[in-house]
């Protein structure tokens with residue numbers, strides 16, 4: 835699984851929406867990838883903060899913004 839796929843699955847992962855095989859592949863990547871692990875942590879905190887404020891699911895637009903920010907960060911760190 836590539837970083838891009840992992841990022842796209844992150845919200846599903848945090849919501850427990852992944853199938854068992856996907857979750858396993860996701861976790862295998864997270865264990866070996868510092869960037870994705872840090873991003874997952876950040877996303878988890880962000881989702882929690884947003885839920886506590888608004889009490890609503892994350893809009894797709896926000897998820898897209900997060901994914902874009904992460905991609906920029908990945909390419910900038912190379």
Ligand SMILES: [Zn+2]
Pocket residue numbers: 836837840863867869870
């Ligand atoms: Zn990664």
